[in-house]
Amino acid sequence: MTAPALADRAEERAALTAMVRDFTRKHITPVVEDLDATERFPEEIYEAMGRLGLFGITIPEDHGGAGGQTADYVAVMEELAYGYASIADQCGLVELVTSLISLHGSNEQVTSYIPGLVSGQMRCSYALTEASAGSDLGGLKTNARRDGSDWILNGEKIYIHNAPVADVAMVLAVTDPTKGKRGGMSMFLVDVEQPGVERAYREKKMGQKASPVGGFIFTDVRLPASAMLGDEGTGFGAVLSVLEKGRLGIGALANGISRAALDTAREHALERRQFGQPIAGFQAVAFQLADMATEHRAARLLLEDAAAQLDQAKSAGPACSMAKLYASEAAIRNTGRAVQILGGAGYIRGVPAERLYRDARITTIYEGTSEVQRLIISRSLIA
Ligand SMILES: Cc1cc2nc3c(=O)[nH]c(=O)nc-3n(C[C@H](O)[C@H](O)[C@H](O)COP(=O)(O)OP(=O)(O)OC[C@H]3O[C@@H](n4cnc5c(N)ncnc54)[C@H](O)[C@@H]3O)c2cc1C
Numbered sequence: 001m002t003a004p005a006l007a008d009r010a011e012e013r014a015a016l017t018a019m020v021r022d023f024t025r026k027h028i029t030p031v032v033e034d035l036d037a038t039e040r041f042p043e044e045i046y047e048a049m050g051r052l053g054l055f056g057i058t059i060p061e062d063h064g065g066a067g068g069q070t071a072d073y074v075a076v077m078e079e080l081a082y083g084y085a086s087i088a089d090q091c092g093l094v095e096l097v098t099s100l101i102s103l104h105g106s107n108e109q110v111t112s113y114i115p116g117l118v119s120g121q122m123r124c125s126y127a128l129t130e131a132s133a134g135s136d137l138g139g140l141k142t143n144a145r146r147d148g149s150d151w152i153l154n155g156e157k158i159y160i161h162n163a164p165v166a167d168v169a170m171v172l173a174v175t176d177p178t179k180g181k182r183g184g185m186s187m188f189l190v191d192v193e194q195p196g197v198e199r200a201y202r203e204k205k206m207g208q209k210a211s212p213v214g215g216f217i218f219t220d221v222r223l224p225a226s227a228m229l230g231d232e233g234t235g236f237g238a239v240l241s242v243l244e245k246g247r248l249g250i251g252a253l254a255n256g257i258s259r260a261a262l263d264t265a266r267e268h269a270l271e272r273r274q275f276g277q278p279i280a281g282f283q284a285v286a287f288q289l290a291d292m293a294t295e296h297r298a299a300r301l302l303l304e305d306a307a308a309q310l311d312q313a314k315s316a317g318p319a320c321s322m323a324k325l326y327a328s329e330a331a332i333r334n335t336g337r338a339v340q341i342l343g344g345a346g347y348i349r350g351v352p353a354e355r356l357y358r359d360a361r362i363t364t365i366y367e368g369t370s371e372v373q374r375l376i377i378s379r380s381l382i383a
Pocket of ligand 1: 126127128129133134135136158159160161162205213362365366367368369370371372375
């Protein structure tokens with residue numbers, strides 16, 4: 001089965017999940033420690049994912065996507081991240097950028113970008129964050145001013161996934177400084193290989209080492225009017241339109257890390273013998289495994305529930321925030337438990353538990369920090 005055959009029936013989702021699990025076992029797991037050590041972009045896996053139809057899962061088929069539901073996307077993200085979070089990162093990025101183009105783009109943008117992105121021929125970035133604008137995009141300084149029918153883009157983005165390798169970047173910029181986030185910001189599709197665009201640097205990160213992250217510097221980049229996504233002033237609204245899907249994607253990614261942590265800890269606990277017995281026989285260890293399995297399951301159910309709400313109602317802010325908050329914090333707890341169960345081995349490079357611990361850490365920060373998720377949830381309770 002390939003992703004274009006997706007539908008909302010449970011058996012078909014189970015078949016999709018099984019296909020991605022098989023892909024992960026054959027193509028990701030064997031190279032994950034090498035990718036972590038070398039930090040190279042996983043080119044061959046990226047292209048294979050495109051061939052298999054694992055990009056653009058929720059994009060309508062007539063826009064070149066797989067026509068699936070958010071629940072399919074969530075299932076795929078967990079399976080890919082079980083193999084390696086940096087691979088799931090790529091699936092998530094393409095999902096967000098193609099969703100934005102599909103929802104708000106012109107026919108020309110749909111046909112120019114979506115086929116290349118979902119087939120794995122093209123790489124993208126989603127560039128919002130700046131030195132003065134993290135959790136609060138109100139601090140955005142990157143701006144575009146009109147010059148005839150063109151726009152001239154200036155500014156600097158930081159911490160951007162794929163900035164070192166992208167072909168195209170979706171860039172949020174201020175187009176009317178007299179207006180606020182709503183009305184004053186616009187989104188642009190920027191071909192990265194053009195005069196005035198500089199890839200600033202590549203960050204050295206704690207984890208998810210095969211996800212290249214860096215900055216863009218835009219200096220008088222001339223953009224045609226056709227580079228704008230949607231209408232002038234709709235950029236912040238576009239960000240909001242994919243926020244919930246993005247949060248579920250990262251929640252599912254975190255939950256894949258959680259499950260990998262459980263499996264590696266369980267395997268070790270059954271094999272490792274101390275005091276004449278497998279350490280799994282000590283209740284202190286076995287109960288940690290019980291907590292890990294419970295937290296993974298709880299996160300899965302929150303994610304599935306939020307995805308179902310999003311698929312039905314198109315908006316499910318608090319449910320998506322709860323799922324992202326819980327799954328990401330559970331991933332940090334579970335990878336910590338895995339390191340503890342592995343003992344000294346859990347602290348050694350090349351041992352999966354050590355990598356999972358590092359890979360999990362960012363999941364409570366990007367795509368909205370835990371504090372931001374708690375703000376959204378609490379506002380829904382007391383508004
Ligand atoms: C590896 C990595 C990949 C990334 N990829 C991308 C990408 O592809 N594209 C992109 O645009 N960005 C990306 N980012 C940026 C990321 O989204 C931001 O780092 C994140 O949104 C947090 O912003 P900040 O770092 O400026 O932290 P800040 O917003 O400065 O927050 C610092 C602390 O203050 C807390 N805080 C802030 N406001 C409040 C509040 N109102 N109430 C309570 N607490 C608050 C936060 O929760 C946090 O604990 C990436 C970052 C990293 C590290």
